[in-house]
Amino acid sequence: MDTEALRSFVRASELGQLRHAADELGVTQQAVSKRIASLERELGVRLFARTSRGVELTLDGQAFLPHARSVVTGADRAVAAVRPGSRALRIDVLGLRSAQAVVLHDYWRSHPELDLDVVTLKVDDPRAAVAAVEAGEIDASFRSVTDPATLPRDVQMIPAFDSPLELLVGPGHPLASARALTPTQLRRHRIWVPGIVPRSEWADFYDQLVTEFDLRIDAAGPNFGNEVLLDTLADSADVATLIAARDRYLWPVHYDLRRIPIVNPTLAYPISLLLRSSNPHPGLRGIIDHLGTLAALPQGAWRPSWASTGPPG
Structure with a gap:
């Protein structure tokens, strides 16, 4: 199975547009479309439904996505194993117009040298984001687990901003x-x-x-x-x-x-950051420091009971 076809499928599913996936992958939209069409023929199913706004995963596409992402991540890890430090910092946000994405963009504008890959996992259960962090598929996720005691040993949750x-x-x-x-x-x-x-x-x-x-x-x-x-x-x-x-x-x-x-x-609304406790990506330190400079809430503000307290650390 063609790894680049899988990569094109994963990025198109995350971005919702073949054109945006092509731009990120440095190829033409036609190339991405052909790769996905070839993948669909090989699997014998439709992975995407085309809409006026781009593409949406079919039920088969949703079932295939985590496995495709795992293969792509494995390939990237293999490359990174022989080229240390070459991999981009990959962070999950709830949406590209969300507060998390806005804060990340503000940081990146001041640090354009940072190789940053912003993704949006198509999951609602934060446990899925925890699993992606634990597996190394992403380096961090702006998600909150309302019962931190359930986090695995190698994943920590720190307060990001309110x-x-x-x-x-x-x-x-x-x-x-x-x-x-x-x-x-x-x-x-x-x-x-x-x-x-x-x-x-x-x-x-x-x-x-x-x-x-x-x-x-x-x-x-x-x-x-x-x-x-x-x-x-x-x-x-x-x-x-x-x-x-x-x-x-x-x-x-x-x-x-x-x-x-x-x-x-x-x-x-309290926003947290999930990341690995051991061997986090070195690019995270600057972002965590930046989060600590954001304006604090006014005195007496209301936050839910599960909100973490204290500045990012």
């Missing part, structure tokens, strides 16, 4: 004109967060948020992506959602969406 929440609403929402809001003012308003996955860290986060502040979190319906969510907010007079202050969202100007800080107390 991400204050904001309310995102359309211009017709009753709270749209507010400059800041308290959690009490959010009560009785529908906060739509579709696709909350059981056993995920954010499921635990929202459970505690609802219990603490009596908020109305609506997780009904599948998650069709940010575009559908933003479309809904722009047209709605009663739907809002919660986003992180550093998250990067883009929408048409005529949507006129409003990002409103939440205060008294600030509601913060």
Whole structure:
């Protein structure tokens, strides 16, 4: 089986676009498409469904991905074994517009010499990210395990940074004109967060948020992506959602969406970093130091009970 075809499949699945995978691999989009088509013929299944926005894994593709990633990782390890220090630092983020990706990009702009590979594992259970770190498939992951006692011996979780929440609403929402809001003012308003996955860290986060502040979190319906969510907010007079202050969202100007800080107390989502306890990638030290320079939360901010405390170390 062609290793480069597997590599093309893995990168296309992580990036969602053949063109982006081709750019990263230094080949043409046609070459990536041919490699994947050849792989599909060899396996006798379709790995991707083509959409207007790129490609999405089929069920067979989802089943094949972890095995393909393991083969590619093994090949990369074999090369690294004879070329020490040549491998890029590979870090998993929840999304390329997430607060974690924004913070990483800010660091990389000041340190462009760092060979950095930012990936997004298509997993919701943080235990899968832990397994990828433990196996050496990635060097670190911006994920949180709400019960740190379950971590394997060679994986540690350190606090990365806290991400204050904001309310995102359309211009017709009753709270749209507010400059800041308290959690009490959010009560009785529908906060739509579709696709909350059981056993995920954010499921635990929202459970505690609802219990603490009596908020109305609506997780009904599948998650069709940010575009559908933003479309809904722009047209709605009663739907809002919660986003992180550093998250990067883009929408048409005529949507006129409003990002409103939440205060008294600030509601913060704690972001952690998973990495190997022994022999971590040397490029991680600079990133961890950078995380320690980020602005602290205001006094009295609310964080869930499982949040780690203290600066990155």
